[in-house]
Amino acid sequence: MARKGKEDYYSDAGGDDDYEDYYSKGEDDVCQSDTDDENSGSDDGGGGGVSDGDDQQAMETTDDIEPKDREKEYDFETEDDVRRCQDEVTAKTSELLSVPPGFAAAFLRHCRWDAERLENEWFSDERRVRGAVGLAAAGRDGDVPTALNDRPLICAICFGGYAPGEMRSAGCAHYYCHECWRGYIHAAVGDGSRCLLLRCPDPRCTAPLVRELVDEAAADEDRARYATFVVRSYVEEGTSKYVRWCPGPGCTLAVRSRPGSRLYEVPCACKHVFCFRCGEEAHRPASCDTAGAWVVKNRSDGETSEWVLTNTKHCPECRRAIEKNQGCNHMTCSAPCGHQFCWLCLGSWKEHSGGNYHCNRYAADKSEFTGEKTRREQAKASPERYLHFYERWATHGQSMTKARQDLDALEGGGLDALADTFGVPPTELEFVTEAYAQIIEARRVLRWTYAYVYYQDPERHGRLEFYVFLQAMAEGAMEQLHKCAEGEKDALKVDVGDYGAVFPAGYAAGKLAEFRERLSHLSRVTRSHFTKLVEGFESGMAEIVL
Amino acid sequence: MANSNLPRRIIKETQRLLSEPAPGISASPSEENMRYFNVMILGPAQSPYEGGVFKLELFLPEEYPMAAPKVRFLTKIYHPNIDKLGRICLDILKDKWSPALQIRTVLLSVLPYCLLSPDYLIFSIQALLSAPNPDDPLSDNVAKHWKANEAEAVETAKEWTRLYASGA
Numbered sequence: 001m002a003r004k005g006k007e008d009y010y011s012d013a014g015g016d017d018d019y020e021d022y023y024s025k026g027e028d029d030v031c032q033s034d035t036d037d038e039n040s041g042s043d044d045g046g047g048g049g050v051s052d053g054d055d056q057q058a059m060e061t062t063d064d065i066e067p068k069d070r071e072k073e074y075d076f077e078t079e080d081d082v083r084r085c086q087d088e089v090t091a092k093t094s095e096l097l098s099v100p101p102g103f104a105a106a107f108l109r110h111c112r113w114d115a116e117r118l119e120n121e122w123f124s125d126e127r128r129v130r131g132a133v134g135l136a137a138a139g140r141d142g143d144v145p146t147a148l149n150d151r152p153l154i155c156a157i158c159f160g161g162y163a164p165g166e167m168r169s170a171g172c173a174h175y176y177c178h179e180c181w182r183g184y185i186h187a188a189v190g191d192g193s194r195c196l197l198l199r200c201p202d203p204r205c206t207a208p209l210v211r212e213l214v215d216e217a218a219a220d221e222d223r224a225r226y227a228t229f230v231v232r233s234y235v236e237e238g239t240s241k242y243v244r245w246c247p248g249p250g251c252t253l254a255v256r257s258r259p260g261s262r263l264y265e266v267p268c269a270c271k272h273v274f275c276f277r278c279g280e281e282a283h284r285p286a287s288c289d290t291a292g293a294w295v296v297k298n299r300s301d302g303e304t305s306e307w308v309l310t311n312t313k314h315c316p317e318c319r320r321a322i323e324k325n326q327g328c329n330h331m332t333c334s335a336p337c338g339h340q341f342c343w344l345c346l347g348s349w350k351e352h353s354g355g356n357y358h359c360n361r362y363a364a365d366k367s368e369f370t371g372e373k374t375r376r377e378q379a380k381a382s383p384e385r386y387l388h389f390y391e392r393w394a395t396h397g398q399s400m401t402k403a404r405q406d407l408d409a410l411e412g413g414g415l416d417a418l419a420d421t422f423g424v425p426p427t428e429l430e431f432v433t434e435a436y437a438q439i440i441e442a443r444r445v446l447r448w449t450y451a452y453v454y455y456q457d458p459e460r461h462g463r464l465e466f467y468v469f470l471q472a473m474a475e476g477a478m479e480q481l482h483k484c485a486e487g488e489k490d491a492l493k494v495d496v497g498d499y500g501a502v503f504p505a506g507y508a509a510g511k512l513a514e515f516r517e518r519l520s521h522l523s524r525v526t527r528s529h530f531t532k533l534v535e536g537f538e539s540g541m542a543e544i545v546l
Numbered sequence: 547m548a549n550s551n552l553p554r555r556i557i558k559e560t561q562r563l564l565s566e567p568a569p570g571i572s573a574s575p576s577e578e579n580m581r582y583f584n585v586m587i588l589g590p591a592q593s594p595y596e597g598g599v600f601k602l603e604l605f606l607p608e609e610y611p612m613a614a615p616k617v618r619f620l621t622k623i624y625h626p627n628i629d630k631l632g633r634i635c636l637d638i639l640k641d642k643w644s645p646a647l648q649i650r651t652v653l654l655s656v657l658p659y660c661l662l663s664p665d666y667l668i669f670s671i672q673a674l675l676s677a678p679n680p681d682d683p684l685s686d687n688v689a690k691h692w693k694a695n696e697a698e699a700v701e702t703a704k705e706w707t708r709l710y711a712s713g714a
């Protein structure tokens with residue numbers, strides 16, 4: 001049971017040393033070619049919430065920097081930007097080692113794209129480095145990535161006879177016809193990144209197949225796919241942790257962290273917010289280890305947890321089927337029932353405010369356990385306990401997605417329409433989009449607190465009480481905020497839109513002022529609860545009891 | 547008409563298999579589909595499969611030779627790398643396949659060797675043990691059996707050879 005102080009709370013993601021190393025090396029190692037690109041800023045809707053106020057780790061080093069500059073601790077790059085950077089490293093290495101670029105890339109890949117490491121290994125034991133990628137010592141003509149036949153031969157793949165110049169090799173003595181090479185590369189590329197390890201087809205030959213040969217022999221489409229695998233390898237297999245692909249769905253941007261940056265939660269331009277260290281969705285206050293363990297668990301328990309995500313439940317009062325189509329978990333059954341209940345626990349909503357909020361608490365965690373280890377383990381491993389946490393983690397995730405969609409809709413014209421209704425410029429309604437941004441962030445933080453608490457020892461009542469209390473306060477506040485943003489906004493729009501004209505002048509303005517006041521108040525309350533939540537969780541020790 | 551557009555390579559390979567049969571192995575293409583071969587292998591001497599006649603099927607997929615031939619034992623066999631459906635866990639039939647290999651290479655050198663020293667494969671194909679295929683626990687069990695008690699496993703293999711491969 002490892003305990004870690006706050007300092008190295010995040011260090012167990014594996015490779016924090018690399019991270020530190022990298023930063024102490026200075027800028028030389030970083031290809032900075034395109035980092036001045038101004039389109040690097042995110043149109044970051046998520047910047048206004050929790051992390052601004054309490055991003056402690058960032059604050060330690062960037063205290064005096066304006067938030068605007070802090071965004072520049074990372075840059076967004078397209079695949080082409082990354083490729084340029086990779087080509088630059090490859091070209092330099094090729095020159096330094098006097099080998100064709102394709103071989104340089106193979107060596108670099110072997111050294112996980114660490115040019116310095118390759119340099120050291122190469123000059124201390126060139127043969128070993130060559131051997132590692134299957135390349136023999138350079139011949140009379142130096143290193144040859146591909147050669148044509150100089151006499152008639154039979155292709156050992158299709159058994160056809162070919163004239164001089166109609167076949168090629170991977171620099172070795174095994175010549176195959178163009179069509180067979182094309183097919184060979186096509187099959188390998190279809191197999192995924194394994195194509196980067198491709199060797200001469202002869203089973204006894206280790207000659208590596210490199211870029212030059214692929215460029216000559218492959219079909220256009222396969223050449224492009226091969227090139228993509230090469231770029232991906234640079235980011236995914238590289239040891240330096242300063243560039244990462246955004247894991248957001250459909251996003252092809254890479255994020256490059258600036259030297260000296262301590263930020264680890266990156267809001268990508270595509271609006272996905274992810275952890276720069278482990279690549280998971282941003283998961284504060286859970287550590288990278290906790291987040292990783294949780295994701296793995298969810299995957300392996302996929303079937304058990306599937307059913308909790310159904311979109312239909314029944315009103316506990318009238319048994320009518322209720323579908324959840326809003327982000328908020330505060331459900332109101334339709335008339336005439338009108339029962340207000342909680343989507344998660346199906347309890348009455350009356351019990352979901354302030355100090356009465358117990359929805360987040362797993363009941364068995366409260367009950368008395370003896371110190372007997374087996375019973376404790378049993379309780380911890382119980383499927384109900386897991387499902388309790390999983391359902392909350394997943395549902396807050398869905399609500400987050402819903403809020404994200406709502407925010408997109410607002411930014412895509414919804415806010416303008418709302419502004420029209422009230423007869424004010426859209427800028428006056430920015431508090432609505434700000435509230436949504438906060439809801440999204442709060443949902444994300446909250447969902448990861450469930451992963452965090454899941455891994456806490458259920459027997460440690462004191463600590464658990466503390467977490468569960470913070471969680472309850474934050475969750476309660478956030479649900480109110482979400483309810484207000486979703487429900488009151490729409491109700492108000494109908495009210496003012498339908499009847500505004502018959503009311504005296506100033507009616508709409510008055511209603512708007514009330515709404516603003518209320519939403520801003522809830523925003524403030526939520527913000528303060530989440531600040532406490534994150535602080536409280538992060539000041540506890542990171543501890544996974546497996 | 548799978549046979550009308552048969553690549554030259556397959557025609558040549560087939561001709562050679564028929565004109566230069568190897569001792570202990572026969573492979574002949576089916577009349578309806580020239581990509582489908584009926585194969586018989588004699589169990590190698592000094593192996594638990596000695597005296598047995600094993601039937602296999604070999605199929606050349608559309609992508610052949612860029613993709614490996616598909617080979618399967620039709621005769622029941624007790625072998626750590628062959629599951630109960632007769633599928634063979636052999637690297638060159640999977641990711642180590644190279645188009646420069648041929649049907650001949652597979653049938654003449656690889657399979658007899660695989661039968662001759664089954665325990666060799668147990669250790670070279672650790673993946674089979676570390677990531678057992680839940681669909682066919684048999685091969686996994688056989689492999690475990692082989693590791694735990696080789697003499698007994700060999701006896702079982704002989705027994706199975708007598709029972710299922712005695713050419714009756």
Ligand SMILES: [Zn+2]
Binds near residue numbers: 172201
């Ligand atoms: Zn070769």
Ligand SMILES: [Zn+2]
Binds near residue numbers: 177179
């Ligand atoms: Zn050819």
Ligand SMILES: [Zn+2]
Binds near residue numbers: 248251271272
């Ligand atoms: Zn992205």
Ligand SMILES: [Zn+2]
Binds near residue numbers: 275279280283287
């Ligand atoms: Zn992380």
Ligand SMILES: [Zn+2]
Binds near residue numbers: 316318319333339
């Ligand atoms: Zn109802």
Ligand SMILES: [Zn+2]
Binds near residue numbers: 478482
């Ligand atoms: Zn709610």
Ligand SMILES: [Zn+2]
Binds near residue numbers: 347
């Ligand atoms: Zn509840």
